[in-house]
Amino acid sequence: MAWSLTDLQNQLANELDQSATAPTVGGTDWNLRLNALNRSLKDWSESYDWKVLKKVFNGVVSTASANASYALPSDFRKLDGFPLITYDGINTKQFTPVDETNNQQYTGTDKYVNILGNDLDGRVLYIHSDSLVSGASVQFTYWKSPQSLASA
Numbered sequence: 001m002a003w004s005l006t007d008l009q010n011q012l013a014n015e016l017d018q019s020a021t022a023p024t025v026g027g028t029d030w031n032l033r034l035n036a037l038n039r040s041l042k043d044w045s046e047s048y049d050w051k052v053l054k055k056v057f058n059g060v061v062s063t064a065s066a067n068a069s070y071a072l073p074s075d076f077r078k079l080d081g082f083p084l085i086t087y088d089g090i091n092t093k094q095f096t097p098v099d100e101t102n103n104q105q106y107t108g109t110d111k112y113v114n115i116l117g118n119d120l121d122g123r124v125l126y127i128h129s130d131s132l133v134s135g136a137s138v139q140f141t142y143w144k145s146p147q148s149l150a151s152a
Contacts, residue, residue, distance in 0.1 A: 005149045008037055038148050045077070045146045053144050054080060061127065061136040068132055070125040072115070075144040083113055083140035087129045092137075095127065103128075119145075 003011075009022030012033050023029035045053055055075075061068045082094035093111055100114040109130045117123035125138070 005034070005037075008149070009033060012037075034149060041146050041149065049080075049143055053077075053146065054141060055144050056141050057139065059138045061132060061138060062134055068127045068136075069116075070127060070138060072117075072123040072125055073142075073144070074122065075147070076123050077143045077145045079115065080141040080143055083125065083138060085111070085113075085127060085129070085132075085139075086137040087111065087127075087133070088131050089133050089135060095129075100126075 006022060009030065010020070013019045013022045017023075023033070044050075055073075057073060059070065061070060079097050082096060084092055085095050086092040096112045098106065098112045098114055100116065103112075103114065106112055106128070111129045113128065114126040115123055116126050125140075127138070
């Protein structure tokens with residue numbers, strides 16, 4: 001059974017206030033508890049790699065240069081493994097995820113990716129390849145962030 005935000009707020013009211021009903025929607029107590037619930041949801045999502053938060057992504061690069069920045073989904077939290085990229089329209093290879101501070105350890109012919117950006121501004125998958133063509137396909141699995149609770 002899935003609980004709504006109102007159900008969760010009622011459960012908190014039962015425990016904290018010994019009341020059968022939640023505080024007024026949009027009131028100070030409601031908003032404080034909503035913030036605590038969202039923080040708990042985020043803590044839960046980061047405590048383990050929950051299968052329900054795993055997603056598959058398929059996309060196409062639209063650039064003619066050898067390297068490309070690819071906008072990641074807004075719910076992206078972290079990669080699960082190595083992205084599969086069909087870089088030249090024919091050949092598919094697993095690209096190694098690399099922390100950008102270690103890029104100097106790779107050559108111009110190495111095929112690897114960086115995850116750049118942040119939660120606020122968004123994240124991009126920067127693809128390093130000497131032969132990336134427009135229309136190259138990108139496929140990877142990733143762990144998503146859960147959707148914040150917003151309305152009753």
